[in-house]
Amino acid sequence: MNVRDATAGDIPELVRLREILADRMARDGNLPIEAEWQQTYAESLEERLGSLDTAVYVVDSPERGLAACGIGLIFERFPGPSLPDGRYGYVQGMTTDPRHRRRGHGRAIMGALLKWYRDSGVRRVDLHATSDAESLYRQLGFVDDGYPSLTWRDHS
Numbered sequence: 825m826n827v828r829d830a831t832a833g834d835i836p837e838l839v840r841l842r843e844i845l846a847d848r849m850a851r852d853g854n855l856p857i858e859a860e861w862q863q864t865y866a867e868s869l870e871e872r873l874g875s876l877d878t879a880v881y882v883v884d885s886p887e888r889g890l891a892a893c894g895i896g897l898i899f900e901r902f903p904g905p906s907l908p909d910g911r912y913g914y915v916q917g918m919t920t921d922p923r924h925r926r927r928g929h930g931r932a933i934m935g936a937l938l939k940w941y942r943d944s945g946v947r948r949v950d951l952h953a954t955s956d957a958e959s960l961y962r963q964l965g966f967v968d969d970g971y972p973s974l975t976w977r978d979h980s
Contacts, residue, residue, distance in 0.1 A: 825928060827936045830880035830893065832873060835866050837890040838880070841919040848954050879940045883929045885921065892920040892929035896937040898946055906948075913941045913949035918957065930957065934964055 830838060839862050872878040879896040895917040903910040915937060920929050941949055952973075953961050 825883060825932050827881050827883055827932045830869075830873060830882045832870055834880075834882055834890060834893075835869050838869055838882070838893055838917075839866050841890060841893050841921065842917055844921065845917060845919040845954075848956065849952075879937060881933045881936045883924075883932065885924060890921070891924035891927075892918075892933055894918040894930070894933035894937055896940055896949075898941075898944060909945070911946055913946045915949060915951035918951070930960055931964075934960070938964070 842865060843862070869880070873880060877898040881894050881896075882890050883892045885891040894915060897914045897916060899912055899914060901907070901910045901912070915934070918930060918933065938949070949966075951961065951966065953966075
């Protein structure tokens with residue numbers, strides 16, 4: 825299996841895979857899906873592909889299009905005792921097309937992302953998991969960090 829960097833030509837497929845994930849996350853988290861997000865997502869991908877703080881990895885489908893994708897982002901906050909340089913990672917958009925699941929695509933992409941984080945000197949990586957993928961992330965060493973994960977949303 826070949827994990828590769830995404831290109832601008834992959835953006836329509838990256839949007840399609842993100843739609844699959846959005847539907848799954850909405851079921852797990854009972855989250856609303858905003859209308860008209862796809863164009864902004866595509867534009868953001870185009871701007872960030874190839875930047876030093878973003879890695880987008882994909883696996884091609886044997887037929888055509890993409891079988892799976894995953895995005896790694898590096899953010900910076902103030903340094904502190906548990907994060908001396910203030911840099912941390914966040915994995916977003918890990919998705920495998922339902923027709924290609926259980927073939928190791930997600931594991932291969934996560935392996936590439938974790939290598940990218942290590943090579944970038946990032947020592948902490950966070951993610952939100954669907955119930956389908958939680959066991960994979962735990963196998964790869966992701967754990968509950970002891971603090972509650974809380975979110976505020978403006979509903980006005």
